[in-house]
Amino acid sequence: MPAERRIAYFSMEIAIEPSIPTYSGGLGVLAGDTIRTAADLHVPMVAITLLHRKGYFTQRIDAQGWQQEEPVTWSVKSCLEGLPESFSVVIEGRTVFLRAWKYDVTGCDGFVVPVLFLDSDVPENNDWDRALTHYLYGGDARYRLCQEAILGMGGVKALRALGFREINRFHMNEGHASLLTLALLEEQAQREGREYFTSNDIEQVRQQCVFTTHTPVPAGHDQFGMDLAIQVLGRRDMIATQELFGANGQLNLTMLALNLSRYVNGVAKRHSEVSKAMFALEEVDAITNGVHAGTWVSEPFQALFDAHIPSWREDNFSLRHALKIPSRDIWEAHLSAKRKLLDYVNQHAMAGMSLDVFTIGFARRAALYKRADLLFHDVERLKRIVSSAGPFQLIYAGKAHPHDQAGKELIQRIIKAKEALKPSIKIAYLENYDMHLGKLITAGADVWLNTPQPPLEASGTSGMKAALNGVPSLSTLDGWWVEGHLEGVTGWAIGADYGHAATQEQSANDAASLYDKLEQVILPLFYRNHDGYINVMQHAIALNGSFFNTQRMVQEYVLKGYFH
Numbered sequence: 001m002p003a004e005r006r007i008a009y010f011s012m013e014i015a016i017e018p019s020i021p022t023y024s025g026g027l028g029v030l031a032g033d034t035i036r037t038a039a040d041l042h043v044p045m046v047a048i049t050l051l052h053r054k055g056y057f058t059q060r061i062d063a064q065g066w067q068q069e070e071p072v073t074w075s076v077k078s079c080l081e082g083l084p085e086s087f088s089v090v091i092e093g094r095t096v097f098l099r100a101w102k103y104d105v106t107g108c109d110g111f112v113v114p115v116l117f118l119d120s121d122v123p124e125n126n127d128w129d130r131a132l133t134h135y136l137y138g139g140d141a142r143y144r145l146c147q148e149a150i151l152g153m154g155g156v157k158a159l160r161a162l163g164f165r166e167i168n169r170f171h172m173n174e175g176h177a178s179l180l181t182l183a184l185l186e187e188q189a190q191r192e193g194r195e196y197f198t199s200n201d202i203e204q205v206r207q208q209c210v211f212t213t214h215t216p217v218p219a220g221h222d223q224f225g226m227d228l229a230i231q232v233l234g235r236r237d238m239i240a241t242q243e244l245f246g247a248n249g250q251l252n253l254t255m256l257a258l259n260l261s262r263y264v265n266g267v268a269k270r271h272s273e274v275s276k277a278m279f280a281l282e283e284v285d286a287i288t289n290g291v292h293a294g295t296w297v298s299e300p301f302q303a304l305f306d307a308h309i310p311s312w313r314e315d316n317f318s319l320r321h322a323l324k325i326p327s328r329d330i331w332e333a334h335l336s337a338k339r340k341l342l343d344y345v346n347q348h349a350m351a352g353m354s355l356d357v358f359t360i361g362f363a364r365r366a367a368l369y370k371r372a373d374l375l376f377h378d379v380e381r382l383k384r385i386v387s388s389a390g391p392f393q394l395i396y397a398g399k400a401h402p403h404d405q406a407g408k409e410l411i412q413r414i415i416k417a418k419e420a421l422k423p424s425i426k427i428a429y430l431e432n433y434d435m436h437l438g439k440l441i442t443a444g445a446d447v448w449l450n451t452p453q454p455p456l457e458a459s460g461t462s463g464m465k466a467a468l469n470g471v472p473s474l475s476t477l478d479g480w481w482v483e484g485h486l487e488g489v490t491g492w493a494i495g496a497d498y499g500h501a502a503t504q505e506q507s508a509n510d511a512a513s514l515y516d517k518l519e520q521v522i523l524p525l526f527y528r529n530h531d532g533y534i535n536v537m538q539h540a541i542a543l544n545g546s547f548f549n550t551q552r553m554v555q556e557y558v559l560k561g562y563f564h
Contacts, residue, residue, distance in 0.1 A: 002163035007045040007562055008170050009035065010155055010177035012148075013136055014049040014115060016103055018436045020079050021055035021072045022117070024136055024399070025365045026461055027214060029435065031173055033292035035115060037550035039107030040294070040314075043558060046164055048155040050147065051076065051101055051117035052136040059399045059432045065415030067400055067408045076101065080117060087161035089154040091146050092232055096132070097124040098150065100158050108294065108313050116162070118154055137401065145224050145232045148253065152179030156187070169562050171210045175222055178257035181205055182233070197238065202260065210561040211261035213254060213284070214458050216274045217369070221254040255279075263561040267459035270482050274455050285560060288480055289459040290553035293319070293545070296465040298443035300336035304329055316551040319468075322541035327534040334470055334537065341444025345395055349428035358392040358526050360474075361445025361466070363433055366400035366407040369456040373410060375449065376417040377511035383424045385515060389523035393426040395441055397433040438462065443469040447491070447522060450475035451510065454498045467544035470537035474517060476510060484544045491540060492517050
């Protein structure tokens with residue numbers, strides 16, 4: 001199998017399945033969906049990530065609405081296959097020994113893409129080094145940079161040690177993996193018997209690398225002081241004197257990836273434009289994200305599609321034929337998914353929610369720019385909407401990063417709004433958002449709410465999962481929704497298309513727009529023109545579900561980045 005692999009896909013987090021908690025959110029879920037689709041399409045790929053033994057964290061919300069973090073426990077040996085080969089990487093001048101664990105992702109007709117989990121928790125290492133792969137996005141800057149050295153440089157060492165010697169494309173899913181370019185430069189120089197690299201080496205490495213940037217916020221790109229970089233990575237002569245590695249005394253991993261990649265893309269058309277402006281680049285292509293249909297379509301809709309569109313798993317584009325499925329069948333499948341969600345909510349949150357009440361879903365990472373509390377801008381207006389247009393209930397979920405105080409305060413504000421809106425509106429905030437819960441909510445809600453502050457949403461994929469299940473979006477025009485939105489056809493827009501100029505001052509206008517859409521359009525359609533609402537659901541599947549999937553996305557990577 002190693003000889004057959006041509007593409008190496010590197011990601012700090014990969015969401016394989018809920019029982020393997022080595023992911024925190026959208027980046028990891030996208031990586032998992034990419035790998036599943038590569039297996040479906042027979043793309044000759046091997047994936048590399050880290051073995052986060054302590055996972056991300058288990059979320060608990062206390063009586064005051066404050067997020068508490070608890071360690072994740074999972075059985076590595078029961079989930080992954082340990083490989084006997086060992087290899088090492090030099091960090092801070094010492095040898096750090098590594099091993100790999102393997103998980104085989106099998107496509108719809110049996111093709112396998114192996115995922116390698118790198119593990120520093122081996123007896124040969126000291127206690128500090130053994131813990132380097134334990135925590136996803138944990139620790140201080142030194143810990144993070146050591147982790148990224150293991151992912152990038154150790155990942156290349158792992159591929160060579162395990163026999164993957166014919167890789168001709170290295171795909172960096174975000175800048176965390178960009179130190180793989182340093183390992184490739186060193187290999188290139190060693191082939192020529194040199195300890196330094198030349199402009200020819202740089203060009204040779206550039207031809208091998210593909211980079212996907214996901215973050216439209218400068219603060220979201222990993223940067224490290226040059227003194228720390230030299231301490232961790234060594235090679236002062238290579239790093240401190242090269243513009244490739246950054247500027248202003250900083251090692252910038254995003255700039256390293258940009259400088260050493262033959263193909264660079266953002267994850268939506270709007271995000272590509274934002275990235276060009278942010279990095280002052282002429283060329284940042286756009287490959288809009290997608291989701292893996294076979295993973296995110298709920299069981300009731302899988303059965304429905306199997307009956308009416310039997311080729312949907314192999315050919316996601318055939319989901320356009322959802323317009324031909326009888327509307328009553330669409331609604332019955334949706335009710336089954338909604339019933340499953342509400343059973344979970346009522347059991348775990350004691351929410352007392354009803355099947356016949358319009359249900360709004362919102363599940364994202366709890367970060368300020370996602371504005372999860374936008375809906376509560378005017379609590380009294382919400383109460384009036386219930387009286388004038390009809391009842392609705394709200395289901396929230398999402399984790400804040402353990403060090404993100406503002407994100408934790410955001411969760412607490414939602415919990416307080418829940419109390420303030422009793423008994424007019426029932427609200428549940430579900431703990432420990434993961435793949436399982438994400439699938440339940442995206443399939444079972446009646447509308448998917450998304451309120452990011454433009455232009456800070458790179459792409460977003462939760463609304464794509466909802467669309468596959470006939471759940472239309474109600475979203476600000478940012479990320480993928482700029483491309484997927486047809487007003488009243490696939491869903492509804494909140495506010496105007498601000499392009500690149502949106503500021504926090506637009507929040508009041510966006511909240512007013514959100515209230516107007518709910519009161520004047522969406523709730524009346526749901527309660528008084530049910531066939532009209534189902535028609536929007538069908539178009540969400542046929543137009544958005546058939547296009548915003550990783551089958552289309554991976555095919556674009558193959559054509560533009562991997563084999564072009």
